[in-house]
Amino acid sequence: MIGLDLLYLVGGAFFAAMALLSGADKENARRWGNALFWGLLSVSFLLGSYLSDLINGLIVIALALLAGFGAMGQGRPATTSPQERRESAGRLGAKLFIPALAIPVVTLAGTFLFKAWTVNGQHVVDPKQATLVSLVLGILTGLALAVAMIRPRPLVPLQEGRRLLDAVGWAALLPQVLAALGAVFAAAGVGQIIGHLAGSSLSDGGPLVAVVAYTVGMAVFTVIMGNAFAAFPVMTAGIGLPLIVGKYGGDPAIMAAIGMLSGFCGTLMTPMAANFNLVPAVLLELKDRYGVIKAQIPTALLLLTANTVLMYVFVY
C-alpha cells in the first residue's frame, strides 16, 4: 500500500539533494550550515520512524540551534534575468500555466479516485493519506510537464527549488515545529488550565456576557495556540456548554459553528499559525515578517464582532 512511508522516502531524497547542492555552493559563505540543516531534516524524513523519540527530539533542538544562531545563509543559485523571463514568457505563452494548474487538478482527482481504488479488495493507496499522496503525485506531474516543455539541464529544477527553499530558509520548518508544540501543550494540559481559568472567572454575567466571552475567548485562545481546533474543545467545555447551552438554553449547533469561525478570526491574527501567516510573508519576500497578519487584522476584528452579534441574535 502506498502511504506515508513512501512519501517520507521521497521527501528525504528531496531534502538530501538540497543538502548536497547547498554544500557544493561555494558562493554561499555559510554553505555548511545550510548543508547541515537540510541534511538533518533529510535524516529525520528517511530514518525518523526508526529512531527513538529522544533522538528525534534532539534533532529538533539541533535544527533550532542552527537556525537561531545564524548558521544558515541564503544560497543564490543562478537563474534567468527579468529580460530573459519576459522573452521566455512571450515564447511559451499560456502553455506556462499548464504545469502550475496540473498540480491542483491532479491533487483533487487523486483525492477522490485513490479512496476508491482497490485491487483484490486491498487499497492501493492508504485512504487516510489519499490527499497527501495525490499532492505529491500532482507535484511530480507538474514537474514532468514543466521539464518536457522547458527542457532544462538535469540539475536546474533542483537548483531552482533550492533558490526558493533558501529564500524561505528555516521558516520552512516552522509549521511542523508548531504542530509539535501543540502536542506538548496538550500533554501538559495547557488547554484545561486556560479553560478552567476562563470558566471560573465568569460565573454569571448574563447571556450576552456568555456569548462575548465565548467568541472572544475562542479568538484569543486561538491566537495563543495558533490553531482553532486546539481552542475549540477547551472553550466549548469551559464556557460554551455550561453557560450558553446549559444555563441559558442556547442552540448547540449554532453556538459551535459560529464559535469555530470566531476561532478562525484568531488564526488570521497570530504568528503561531505560521503556514498561513509567516510562510507567505517569506514566500512573497515581504520586508515585514508580520505584513500578512497586519493586512488581516482589520478584517479579523470586524468579522469577530459580526460573529458575536450573529451568535447573540440566533443562538438563544
Add this chain to the structure above:
Amino acid sequence: MSLWPLLGIAVVVVGFVVRFNPLMVVVAAALVTGIAAALSSGVDPLHALTGTLETFGKAFKDNRYITLTWMILPVIGLLERAGLQEKARGLIAGVRGATTGRLLILYLLVRQITAALGLTSLGGHPQMVRPLIAPMAEGAAEARHGQISEKMRETIKAQSAATDNIGLFFGEDIFIAIASILLIKGFLETNGIIVEPLQLSVWAIPTAVLALLIHGVRLWRLDTAIDRAAAANSKTPETAP
C-alpha cells in the same frame, strides 16, 4: 491545578514580540512547558527534560507530512525561471477594467466557493499566490499606473496572501465533510449532543457572506488607496532629470 505550564505561553509571547528567531522561540516554549508541567507534578529534573524531549520529538516526527509540501518548490522555481510570473502579469494587463481590488475580490469569491465545495487544495501560498495571484495583483496596478511604490507593492502582496487565507477559512466550513465540522460533531457527541454536519455547515453561511462583504469592501478601498498613492507619486517633482 498548577499554573506553571502556562510559562511556555509567556515564552512565546515575549519571543515573538522581541522578534527572536521564531524556530528557537517555539522550541524553547515547548521545553519550558513540558519541563514545568513535569516538575510541578513531582518528576525529577532529568526525567522532566528527557520526557519533554521525547514528547516533542515524537510529535515532530508524526507531523513530518506538513513539511512535505515544500517539494512543490522545484516546479514553481522552474516555471518562474521560464517567465510564469511575467506571463501572469502580462495576462492581467491585457484585461480591460482589471484592477488589483477587483481581481482580488474575484479570487476571494472563487476561493470561498471552491472551498465550500470541499476543493480546498485549489489555492494556497506556494502553488497559487506566489506564482499567479500576487504577480497578477501587482500587474493590474502597474498596467494602470506604470511604476508603483515599494510600499504599495508590499501592501498588494500582503493583501494577496490575506485574501487566500480569508477565502479559505470562511468558505471551507460550508463543506460538510471538512475537518473542523467533523471535529465539532465529534466533540458535541462526546458531550451527549447529537448534531448533523449539515446543521453546522448551514450556520457557516452567514459568516461566509459577511467575510465576503467585509474583506471585499477593504479590497475595493485598496484600489482607491493605489490610485491616490499613484497620483501623489506623479505630483512629486523628479529629483533627477
